[in-house]
Amino acid sequence: MTGDPPMMRRLNRATVLKLIRSRGPISRTALVHSTGLAPRTVFSIVEELVGVELVRSSGIGRTRVGRRPLLYEFNPTGYALVGVEVRADEVLALVTDLDAQVLGRASGPMSSDLDRTQGLALIASTIREAWISADRRPERLLGIGVATPGLVDCDHGIVRQAVNLQWRDLALGPALGAEFNVPVWIESVAKAMALGEHLFGNARGVSDLVCMNVGGGVGAGIIMNDMLLRGPDNAAGEVGHTTVDHDGPLCSCGNRGCLEVLVATPAIACRMAMLMGPEVEGLARASPDRVVARLAREAEAGDALALRIVDEVGGYLGIGVANLVNLVNPEAVIIGGVLASLGELLLKKVRTTVSARALGMLSNRVRILPTALGPDAGAIGGAALVLLREDILPTQAFLSGQAADALDALRSPTMASGL
Ligand SMILES: [Zn+2]
Known part of the structure; x- marks a missing residue:
């Protein structure tokens, strides 16, 4: 040539x-x-x-x-990335090097009571605080990646709809881009987590994987042949509303027995309150996540009721995972999100359910693993977005020619950032 x-x-x-x-x-x-x-x-x-x-x-x-x-x-230390996860109740911002080693962090209290301007201001101030704690020169920041709940138009940086935060058509990417003057990429949490695990976590080098984010809702990021599965609305992997029990509890989407109403944190909190009484009920209303932490502690200590709930949840999640295994034949399924704190007790039940319900050849192959990145998995997924979308460490998925050429940006002497 x-x-x-x-x-x-x-x-x-x-x-x-x-x-x-x-x-x-x-x-x-x-x-x-x-x-x-x-x-x-x-x-x-x-x-x-x-x-x-x-x-x-x-x-x-x-x-x-x-x-x-x-x-x-x-050389992972020459530049820094900012990865953010927005949750219904918290914003977590991390500054990492190019190997996802955390250099600085900050968090702030998110809430659906904040209006759009307040929500954006909170995200920006949390990023700033994390950056200050990392003590890096602003020109070393390559970009910001945000993992956000809801349906996301990642090409335009817009959160189309995030029910928990009451966001509609929020131009999150452009707003942060104007604030910090660096490239900003956004993605739904489960998809960002899948990319983070693929690049830095338990699915490193795995070409075909599913990453489940099980917390306030349930989503999956699916990577097949090193490519993130998106669909025309970037909504592939919305497994929370697949039916697991056709007679089950009513879901916010209008159907019965969706995976989400059986395994997401509000459902678990509700079940615990029903079985364990009024004391848990108060805690469940205030913070489903803390209820899950309590469930983990009690199950760990061998409490029979707690073990029964973990077993039920693991069974339902196992059915959801078995369906995904039959659908896409992954090498690995990574379980992340708040529910991952239930650890091996949960995973064991998921594995036995998948063995029983997915086709033998597929269930024998698949490894079901916890996230390697713990509670940071979503934010590190955000950082991974920058590397992938800026073509610094592209997988096939991002070699489409539409991402900006970061190496040219690196060469510009004044990459003045807003930090
Ligand atoms: Zn539903």
Whole structure:
């Protein structure tokens, strides 16, 4: 091929950077062998990546003959990312390096009582506070990724509808972009979590996975063949409203027995209040999440009633997971969200239910794992969005040519941010 058109150059650069990240420290000769690219192309890309501090030299390798080669590795510390998770009752903002190591954090109390302006101001001030605690230079911020509840138009950064927060058509991405003057990407929580697990967590290197976010609602992020499944409304994976018990309790969507009314935190709180009495009832109304924390403690201590509830919830969640396993044949299912705090007790029941209900070949293959990123999973998913959407560590899903070219942005001397 003659010349070096920008798209080809970007693809080659992405290939080289991914190889250095996964296989480094690595020599340029080894990169030439692995990529099949011309030596001068590889040499100039490595030089460029070193120039923008995404790659650094890491000593000298061994060889039996000839000159010993310089080795190169990914440099995760040159830049920072901001990842945010918006929940119904809290905003969590993290500053991380490019390997998702947390450098700073802050949180603030979100509530459906806040109007749009107040909600946006809270998110912005939480980001600012996290950034201050990380003590980084503003020009080192590559971008902000926000995992948000609801249906999301991720191409325009708009939250179309988030019932819990009473948001409709909220231009979250553009508002934060204007505030901080860096690229801002938004995504639904379950999808962001799936990307975070894919890049940094328990699904690293797994091409086909499902990540379930089970908290106030239930959603799934589905990655197939390294591509995030979206659908025309970016609503693929809304498994909370699939029917698990056709005669079950009434759901806010008008149907009966949706997965969400059986396993989301309000449902669990309600069940506990029914079985455990008035004391739990008060707590359940105030904070379903704290009820789940209490359930985890009591089940852990061997309380029979708590164990029964975990067993019921695990059974219903298992049916939901078994349906997904039959539908998309994933290698791994990651369970995240508040319910993940129930730990192995919950996962054991999910696994036995999936073994009993999904097709044998599929259930034998699938690994059902907790999130590796704990309560930070959503916010780290937000940080992963920046890397993926800015083509810094693209998977196939994002090599569409529509994302901004971050490496060009990195080269601009004044990436003045609003921090
Ligand atoms: Zn429903």
